[in-house]
Amino acid sequence: MPEVSDHPAIDAEAEARIIRDFLRLTFRRFTETGDTYRSHWLGVPAIKYPTDLMMYQELIVRRRPDLIVETGTHRGGSALFLATICELIGHGAVISIDIGNTPDKQLPQHPRLRFVGGSSTDPDIVAMVHARAAELGQSRDDGAVAEVMVILDSDHRLLHVFEELETYAPLIRPGGYIIAEDTHVNGRPNWPEYGPGPGEAVALFLTRHREFQVDHACTRFAMTLNAGGYLRRRALEPNTAVDA
Numbered sequence: 001m002p003e004v005s006d007h008p009a010i011d012a013e014a015e016a017r018i019i020r021d022f023l024r025l026t027f028r029r030f031t032e033t034g035d036t037y038r039s040h041w042l043g044v045p046a047i048k049y050p051t052d053l054m055m056y057q058e059l060i061v062r063r064r065p066d067l068i069v070e071t072g073t074h075r076g077g078s079a080l081f082l083a084t085i086c087e088l089i090g091h092g093a094v095i096s097i098d099i100g101n102t103p104d105k106q107l108p109q110h111p112r113l114r115f116v117g118g119s120s121t122d123p124d125i126v127a128m129v130h131a132r133a134a135e136l137g138q139s140r141d142d143g144a145v146a147e148v149m150v151i152l153d154s155d156h157r158l159l160h161v162f163e164e165l166e167t168y169a170p171l172i173r174p175g176g177y178i179i180a181e182d183t184h185v186n187g188r189p190n191w192p193e194y195g196p197g198p199g200e201a202v203a204l205f206l207t208r209h210r211e212f213q214v215d216h217a218c219t220r221f222a223m224t225l226n227a228g229g230y231l232r233r234r235a236l237e238p239n240t241a242v243d244a
């Protein structure tokens with residue numbers, strides 16, 4: 001076993017190229033073979049890289065959210081994952097919203113998980129989520145507002161993600177997270193023909209909300225579909241001037 005210092009040095013440029021090529025390779029294999037739909041959590045399909053699920057687990061354990069809001073349910077595997085981790089730590093509930101969540105849709109059942117049908121930006125749904133967060137805040141022992149974590153994985157076009165960020169970010173407490181998924185599209189480095197998507201939405205959002213910053217530690221595994229998409233709220237009021 002060689003010492004770590006025996007490994008050949010890789011400069012920053014080479015490292016960036018390797019990561020980019022690796023993300024292209026994994027995404028191409030996933031899309032060409034349909035393997036994207038073959039990741040499962042407890043038997044339910046989840047469209048996630050395992051490293052991003054690992055990161056969600058770390059954030060849940062660290063932040064102990066009272067409420068996790070997921071936009072974009074698909075088959076429910078990612079929502080079930082979030083509920084499972086909440087169950088393991090004995091805290092938290094999950095709301096997963098999807099325009100395709102109809103009453104007859106087959107979705108996993110879990111006591112900590114509630115599915116909602118409709119658009120994530122529908123004013124009634126947004127009001128319901130905000131009301132639930134307020135309720136959970138009132139039931140906290142410390143009387144603080146609820147700890148909420150939000151994962152955006154629905155319609156990935158720029159305007160929709162931007163609207164979701166504007167809509168749900170006010171729920172995030174200092175130190176908490178809102179995550180814009182699939183920042184890799186539109187040539188970042190995948191799917192160049194996608195058009196403006198989550199990466200562009202995040203960039204626009206950050207120009208208006210300096211109380212949020214990208215937490216690069218959340219993508220330290222490099223294999224992620226959400227590079228630059230893990231946004232952490234700083235301990236600042238909205239629009240406060242801060243040093244970069």
Ligand SMILES: C[S@@+](CC[C@H](N)C(=O)[O-])C[C@H]1O[C@@H](n2cnc3c(N)ncnc32)[C@H](O)[C@@H]1O
Nearest residue numbers: 046047072073074078098099100119120154155
């Ligand atoms: C990428 S899938 C979600 C994947 C799921 N989170 C997982 O990891 O397994 C995107 C989902 O967003 C839903 N969707 C599209 N537009 C939406 C909207 N405006 N509001 C809520 N859901 C939407 C689609 O029906 C689709 O099921």
